[in-house]
Amino acid sequence: MSKELTTRAEDYSQWYNDLVLKSGLADHSSVRGCMVIKPYGFALWENMRDQLDKMFKETGHVNAYFPLFVPKSLFEAEEKNAEGFAKECAIVTHYRLKADPNNKGKLMVDPDAKLEEELIIRPTSEAIIWNTYKGWIQSYRDLPILINQWANVVRWEMRTRLFLRTAEFLWQEGHTAHATKQEAVEETERMLDVYADFVEEYMAVPVIKGIKTPNERFAGAEETYCIEAMMQDGKALQAGTSHFLGQNFAKAFDVKFSDKNNTLDYVWATSWGVSTRLIGALIMAHSDDQGLIMPPKIAPIQVVIVPVYKGEESKAVIDEKAQGIINELKALGIRVKYDNNDNSRPGWKFAEYELKGVPVRIALGLRDIENNVVELARRDTKEKKSQSMDGLAAYVNQLLADIQQQMYDKAVAFQTEHTTACDSWDEFVKLLDEKGGFVSAHWDGTAETEEKIKEQTKATIRCIPLNNVQESGSCILTGKPSTQRVLFARAY
């Protein structure tokens, strides 16, 4: 397969798809809408997962595991939630195959093995979890429950794209139970902060924290908080959500607790999740026409060393020198790969690791060793320089930190440049068509207007930013009075 990518200018969508496939992050599978996460992509996911898991545990959460299946009667118990997901459910109806009598060597579904009650493959686990919590919660002493689950979920989407929207995806879902509304709201906000911190600090992607309009809320939530990120094509991407569920699920599953005064009340709930979709955000926020650009903190490979040699003798010398550098880098906890594979030339390798977005490349030849230097190349800026071997590991360590910071700064500048306040409908339409990005505009607060704007421009209200400035103005579409601006954008 050619490693050449479609450029962003030619076809942004094709560029994205090329990049995911050719960099070895993921592959299509034989199952409609399901992807294979390849080792390089999975190593990235592991780094993201491990850091998030650490942050969840630091905020008092523990992991558990609940069934993949939700019996239909439980699934439909919280009606809004059920309604929201009903149209995209994979449903298990049978539990056995048998030999097909009309088709030698083939199997068929055994009609005698029909389930009495159909099982839904979890699109999200509130139903199965709250049905379980019912058995765990009697008293205020049993609260709070602060549980997270790493799992696969299935949503039968009609139009899928690698990482961004797949029928099966990997995610984590936190499901917490609390004695008071205030505690639950605090938890919802705490986890939004954890997500924002993770995406900004580790993925180097700035986000806007906000709340969704009622229209865009999670099915079954009282309030949905979100973080929204801006991609290079000017479209927004919802990077994570944290839901205050009120007592909706407690009521649907009859989960009550007795407080210190022995009074019974329904339990308060939150849920929150991020998924492999974040990898899509990472790709589209940072990469260029030559390939991925990985933020050092989560890059599967932070430094690659490529030897440049002619003949076996120089190879031995370079291998030995390289091993010394590797040891020094590893001692600082740096993830380093030495690629001395004989099957490909240095130039091919340079292009390959550029495609894979490895933050720092070190090339090492005999002449470099004579001069006590290496050739150091940064993936993000493509700068190349000769660097002394003295103190190399410490230099590289600092360079990785600098790259992380500069990638973030660059993304912040892009987001700022692509956030525009706007007060006229014509300009609003023009901005969305020509410049893209977030458009900050007044809205009259009705679902009807929100829907009309979406129909006419394909832009949705991404969020009402937290701590939003309150100012009076006129709705961008209807001219009706408004008390604040909200963020519109076309979105993934």
Add this chain to the structure above:
Amino acid sequence: MSKELTTRAEDYSQWYNDLVLKSGLADHSSVRGCMVIKPYGFALWENMRDQLDKMFKETGHVNAYFPLFVPKSLFEAEEKNAEGFAKECAIVTHYRLKADPNNKGKLMVDPDAKLEEELIIRPTSEAIIWNTYKGWIQSYRDLPILINQWANVVRWEMRTRLFLRTAEFLWQEGHTAHATKQEAVEETERMLDVYADFVEEYMAVPVIKGIKTPNERFAGAEETYCIEAMMQDGKALQAGTSHFLGQNFAKAFDVKFSDKNNTLDYVWATSWGVSTRLIGALIMAHSDDQGLIMPPKIAPIQVVIVPVYKGEESKAVIDEKAQGIINELKALGIRVKYDNNDNSRPGWKFAEYELKGVPVRIALGLRDIENNVVELARRDTKEKKSQSMDGLAAYVNQLLADIQQQMYDKAVAFQTEHTTACDSWDEFVKLLDEKGGFVSAHWDGTAETEEKIKEQTKATIRCIPLNNVQESGSCILTGKPSTQRVLFARAY
């Protein structure tokens, strides 16, 4: 719920079930045969998983993720494999629910959303993975592929037991592809060794390494290697398997590679897996009538500190002293929990952590502090002693290592005691009925005899041990000539 367990002598099976539920490892769910892994059980699984993952990576493997679903046409491609799993498959036939017109607020499967091809929920992933490998392998340069996956799988078992046999379970499955038969066989054996090392060194459970008879092979394998462990009730438990798959899957999915001479050949395969079933083995190998006994190396909590105080003032003094001990233990990497929850008394806590199998308990009262000692209790031997606070952390660290070793030694002694050579049928039957354990006996090597022995005694051939002694003898049932003994046992 009462924390009292059924004793092993009363009802071993009930004891096991009580123990899993009351110690907080797992819970039943509303889905037939599926369990909820509770936070304490999941923390144990995380420790096991993380160690195994490290060992897989040290032996050159990388992780990836393949779809949950296997289209029926792929599932049936390797006929023996398909036949082996056909009777226990959960099958997705539809992808949408709709409002039930006859039942307000309820949903029904939308008959218009029937899949053209049914999807099998993976009972194991050879089919979907080898269908993917077909696109990844052209030349010997693409080999070996050494991939592991951590995933959930579903096997619709009719009789289920927590951890030991559940419809859905968590596992890892390695799937490797090689250019030569020899390489694949070496990989199969290498991973068997990894499993044996893990189970013995970390779980403190000795195992017998061996190969399965053709009858007991994995469906689609040329050879199945296994590790077999002995439980306290004298029944064996298969703790892990590693399969040499020959070229069966490569042929079924037409996966060929060109070697250095440009000759095409089918690729050689292995697969290997262990699952949450290992937790069942851990429980049954070590626990007693008071509860779990966790091997320190994988115990979620290695040391629990319980303060014993009267009144707020002594609490402050004890809390402070405890914090010092905690810091010292943590500095040595020891997982320690301080339980100063006011809602329960020390005696209740002692019983609770005994039930949970925490290896070392430290009790700390005012008088202890005056005397510069703590009360130290071992879970495995139930020994209690007063121990000086000077050098306490180092002492505890060594104690944890001793406990790990002694638990292993005890299990080895039990296994040795419960492995009996036997040369007469009457004794064979009596041994299985009265003493249990492994019975080492001659077998004529036919599937027919193996089947008859199973019918008459419920014992199966657990394995033909690796490096088995070759000696001539007579089959325990038929008296026909035999060249070696094999290990029989009743098994989980």
